[in-house]
Amino acid sequence: MGGGAADQGLTCADPRSEPAVLEHRHQSHPPRVLLPRHGLPPELSSLQIPDEILAEIFLRLPTTTDLIRASGACVSFRRVAAGRSFVRRFRKLHHPPLLGFLDERGVFLPALSPYPSAPAAPAPALAADFSFSFLPAPARDWVVRDSRDGRVLLDRTCPLRKMPFREMVVCDPLHRRFLLLPPIPDDLAATVEDPILTDTSSSEAFFIPRCEDDEAATAEETSFRVIWMSQCHTKLFALVFSSNTGQWRAVPSRSWDDLLEGLAWTGSSILYCREYVYGCFYWRTGWDVNMKMLVLDTRLMEFSSMNPPHEVKYNFAVAMVEAGKGRLGMFVLADASDLSYSTRQNDGGGSSQWQMEKTISLGSGYLFRIIGSAERYLFLYRWQSSISDFRVFALDIKTFQLQQVCHAPKLCKLDAYINFPPSVLSLPTISSAVSFYVLVVRLIKLRTIILMYFVCVENEAEEMLEQGCAPSSSA
Numbered sequence: 213m214g215g216g217a218a219d220q221g222l223t224c225a226d227p228r229s230e231p232a233v234l235e236h237r238h239q240s241h242p243p244r245v246l247l248p249r250h251g252l253p254p255e256l257s258s259l260q261i262p263d264e265i266l267a268e269i270f271l272r273l274p275t276t277t278d279l280i281r282a283s284g285a286c287v288s289f290r291r292v293a294a295g296r297s298f299v300r301r302f303r304k305l306h307h308p309p310l311l312g313f314l315d316e317r318g319v320f321l322p323a324l325s326p327y328p329s330a331p332a333a334p335a336p337a338l339a340a341d342f343s344f345s346f347l348p349a350p351a352r353d354w355v356v357r358d359s360r361d362g363r364v365l366l367d368r369t370c371p372l373r374k375m376p377f378r379e380m381v382v383c384d385p386l387h388r389r390f391l392l393l394p395p396i397p398d399d400l401a402a403t404v405e406d407p408i409l410t411d412t413s414s415s416e417a418f419f420i421p422r423c424e425d426d427e428a429a430t431a432e433e434t435s436f437r438v439i440w441m442s443q444c445h446t447k448l449f450a451l452v453f454s455s456n457t458g459q460w461r462a463v464p465s466r467s468w469d470d471l472l473e474g475l476a477w478t479g480s481s482i483l484y485c486r487e488y489v490y491g492c493f494y495w496r497t498g499w500d501v502n503m504k505m506l507v508l509d510t511r512l513m514e515f516s517s518m519n520p521p522h523e524v525k526y527n528f529a530v531a532m533v534e535a536g537k538g539r540l541g542m543f544v545l546a547d548a549s550d551l552s553y554s555t556r557q558n559d560g561g562g563s564s565q566w567q568m569e570k571t572i573s574l575g576s577g578y579l580f581r582i583i584g585s586a587e588r589y590l591f592l593y594r595w596q597s598s599i600s601d602f603r604v605f606a607l608d609i610k611t612f613q614l615q616q617v618c619h620a621p622k623l624c625k626l627d628a629y630i631n632f633p634p635s636v637l638s639l640p641t642i643s644s645a646v647s648f649y650v651l652v653v654r655l656i657k658l659r660t661i662i663l664m665y666f667v668c669v670e671n672e673a674e675e676m677l678e679q680g681c682a683p684s685s686s687a
Contacts, residue, residue: 260288263288263291263292266288266289266292267292267295267298267301270282270292270293270298270302271298271301271302271305275306276302276306276308276309276332276632276633276635276637277331277332279293279302279636279637280633280635280636280637283635283636290636293636294636296639299636299637299639300433302637303632303637307587307588307630308362308630308631308632308637309328309329309332309630309632309633310323310327310329310586310589310606310617310628310629310630311323311329311332311333311336311629311630311631311633312333312336312337312617312618312629313591313604313617313618313620313626313627313628313629314342314356314359314364314626314627314629315356315620315624315625315626315627316355316356316624316625317355317356318342318343318344318354318356318364318366319342319621320336320337320340320342320629321604321618321619321620321626322334322336322337322618323617323618324616324617324618324619326615327606327615327616327617327618328615332633333633335633335634336386336629336631336633336634339386339634340385340386341385341388342385344364344366344383344385346383346388346390347366347381347383347390348381348392353368353369354366354367354368354381355367355368356627357416357417357418358417358418358419358627359627359628359629359630360419360421360630361419361421361422361436361630361631361641362384362386362631362632362638362641363382363383363384363419363436363641363642364382364383364384364385364627365380365381365382365417365418365419365438366380366381366382366383367379367380367381367417370395372395373395373401375407375409376404376407376408376409376414376415376442377395377396377401378415378417379392379393379395380392380393380417380438380440381393382436382438382455382642383642384640384641384642386631386634386638387638387640387641387642389640389641389642389643390642391455391642391643393438393453394453394458394459394460396440396451396460397460400451400460400461400462403449403462403465404442404444404449405444405446405447405449406444406445406446407442407443407444407445407449408442408443408444408445408480408481413481414442414443414480414481415440415441415442415443416440416441416486417438417439417440417441418438418439418441418486418493419436419437419438419439420436420437420438420439420452420510421488421510433639433640433641434455434640434641434642434643435454435455435456436455436641437452437453437454437455438452438453439451439452439453439463439508440453440460443481443482443483446467446468447465447466447467447468448465448466448468448471448506448515449462449463449465450462450463450465450508450515451463452513455643463513463515464513464514464515466515471506471515471516471517472497472504472506472517482497483495483496483497483506484496484497484528485528485530485531485584487531487532487533487584487585489532489533489534489540489541489558490534490538490540490558491509491510491511492507492508492509492510493507493508493510494506494507494532496520496524496530503520503524504517504518504519504520505517505518505519505520520542520566521542521544521554521566521568524542524544527544527545527546529544529545529581529582530542530543530544530545530582531543531582531584531585531590532585533585533588533590533609534587534588534609535555535609536610538557538558539555539556539557539558540555540556540557540558541553541554541555541569541609542554542555542566543582543585543590543607545580545581545582546571548578548579548580549573549574549575549576549578549580550571550572550573550574551571551572551574551607552568552570552571552572553568553569553570553571553572554566554567554568554569555567555569570612572607572612572614574592574594574614577596578594578595578596579594579595579596579597580592580593580594581593581623583604583626584626584628585609586628586630587630588608588609588610589606589607589608589609589628590606590607590609591604591605591606591607591617591626591628592604592605592606592607593605593620593623594616595623600622601619602619602620602621602622602623603616603618603619603620604616604617604618604619604620604626605617
């Protein structure tokens with residue numbers, strides 16, 4: 213039957229040269245080419261896939277783990293996966309995983325199985341330096357204030373500056389890089405009038421997240437901004453530091469009466485539970501009938517206020533989230549085991565625009581506390597009243613699925629560490645260049661050491677002359 217090679221008494225000496233054949237199927241389907249059973253012909257097997265096509269294939273991989281595995285297959289795959297332009301494109305399409313949490317002293321709590329990102333959590337625990345031993349000594353004095361995009365913001369008391377001003381540093385623990393922020397200039401510090409010094413929580417420092425539509429910010433992974441904010445007796449003051457300019461600038465301040473009219477002033481800190489949603493920071497101002505939400509729009513750098521849902525006004529356990537489609541979402545821990553969830557359009561309206569969406573049961577027999585929110589997660593503590601076994605849970609805002617992330621030794625402030633594990637995707641987030649301020653400080657220290665040396669030599673020479681023991685010149 214047919215005129216195949218076997219019918220003609222021919223054989224293939226080299227199986228790799230076996231020709232491709234056409235498969236004839238039903239008349240409604242065109243014939244297709246079948247590849248040889250023993251692989252591609254030599255002239256095709258040597259062809260390389262262009263880097264542009266490889267990049268498009270890699271962008272369509274479902275998870276970061278798949279990309280990391282593919283990048284280890286061969287040198288050409290790794291070259292494409294490690295390219296700066298590709299990494300930027302991939303990071304825009306794939307969010308980094310939640311690897312764990314940092315407490316105020318830099319103790320890293322890695323995600324544990326069965327949490328989805330648990331397999332990637334041990335890598336940063338081993339590769340990163342969360343003891344911050346690479347920071348200016350003594351490292352134990354630094355306190356973690358915020359963590360975002362793989363960076364950690366820390367501060368400590370500064371002996372050369374009065375409270376509430378503190379020394380601040382931004383670091384990348386995975387790549388052991390840091391930038392010591394310059395002190396707030398005297399002219400800006402002088403504008404901070406009558407700060408509250410009796411309450412340490414009256415001043416705070418935190419990162420400004422990059423906006424998704426800010427191409428200039430996303431194009432440079434090492435750029436960042438930090439806000440330092442101080443609650444004073446009459447006004448709220450805020451200053452912004454930009455790593456691009458290396459300078460601080462003031463945010464227009466407003467009086468408390470102008471911002472939060474009708475709020476009873478107690479003389480202590482009145483802002484609690486900072487959350488970031490759609491380019492704005494939100495704080496609550498107590499938990500009574502006059503409670504309002506303070507809002508800082510980071511795009512306009514303007515403060516304003518808004519009214520929360522009625523059920524929030526007598527509840528301290530509250531967290532703001534991004535509900536999707538531009539809507540604000542708010543979780544309230546209504547009782548020991550239930551979360552109420554409300555949403556409203558992000559158009560600056562009043563409390564009447566909040567809509568109750570659903571109530572989520574967390575289960576009985578446990579106590580819960582809201583830690584905060586980050587990206588698509590709401591974080592909670594869970595424990596039993598008679599057992600000091602604290603566990604951290606994450607609630608997925610899109611699926612409302614509650615999963616255990618890790619254990620915690622105690623109830624304390626935690627910052628989520630969301631970053632790509634050590635791989636081609638984990639680019640440095642701090643510039644390797646030493647800041648001008650750090651360089652000046654080092655030169656001043658060096659100059660001081662040299663001056664002290666010459667002073668000591670001069671004093672020693674004077675003492676020898678006074679004692680009549682000056683060395684005689686030798687022939």
